[in-house]
Amino acid sequence: MAVAVAGVLVAAGAITYSVAEDGGADAAAPAADSADAGFARDMAVHHQQAVEMSYIVRDRTDDEEVRRLAYDIAQTQANQRGMLLGWLDLWGLPKVSSKEPMSWMGMGGMSDGEDGALMPGMATNTELKKLGTLNGKAAEVLFLQLMTKHHKGGVHMAQGCADKCTVGVEKRLAQGMVEAQQSEIDLMAGMLKARGAKP
Template sequence: MVPAAAAVLVAAGAVTYAVADGDHPPAPASVAVPGADSADAGFARDMAVHHQQAVEMSYIVRDGTRDEDVRRLAYDIAQTQANQRGMLLGWLDLWELPKVSADPPMTWMGMGDAPAGEDGALMPGMATDTQLEALRGKRGRDAEVGYLRLMIAHHKGGVHMAEGCVKRCEVKAERRLARGMVESQESEIDLMTGMLKERGARP
């Protein structure tokens, strides 16, 4: 018999595979397909990019520490955000909308005129290229503290975006996903703040 935890992971992997293979999550029949400039499309595009960096940072720290608590957290974040990213990109495919826009990131939130992020930080909370490179060079406690600090900031930016979708998106399934992101990431922020304190560090 497959253990419950393993069954969950198998199911999560199946979702990701299905989205990649073209079996996209169904859009509610009662909602018209959103436009390319809609909040629904903008959130899906921007959050997919935002999530991808969280996955990248989680794999970096996995290789930089042997601490089981941090590695477990990083694995959970990587799996969750990879699956959500697959859903967001799957919706864009289903809606036959482009995954890349000529508009600046966050335009759907009315932030398109804000100064562009420096050194690769395209959206709120995203780490810069310099910060990512520094994380790759850290080991042990330094890697754990560096990851936790970057991921707390990353989650805060993600919560801000998800709250924007809750207010602006029209597709009910997408608003539901955004609400779930707010709840889970706020919980993880509390968890990571505690993990930093255990290591004698501040966010």
């Protein structure tokens, strides 16, 4: 299993750095209400929660496999979040919008933001608080379940950008996210099964 985790980590890291080398800006900056800007804003928020969950579980278990996965998710998504916010700066666009999350996908209002879950797949404040009270296997299982749901929401959003965004480097990052997060979903399914739990 460690080899499988390492393979996912290398793939995710390669995606992040190959995109970073590409620059991040095409000839013209996208509009503030474009899919490119909407994805950058929304995925930055979505990624921030994944980073937070990963740091929570890292301190709640001694299991090396889970800690390694959590570390990779935290590092990869923090790097990608920095790229997304950097592009908004480069484009001269605000990092927050008055529009509802996911409206660039035609999905505004999909989540009412109740208990902190601003977008599909995001954990609620109650779920995050519970994760912070668990230890060992119980923490591992809840983390893997929450992160599986989180990644599914992220894959859906990233596919939306791959389909709708116009900035080449951002489309490539989004497609890389789809592939890397789907790979991690598959990995986490096996980890949950090994712990006698369902996704």
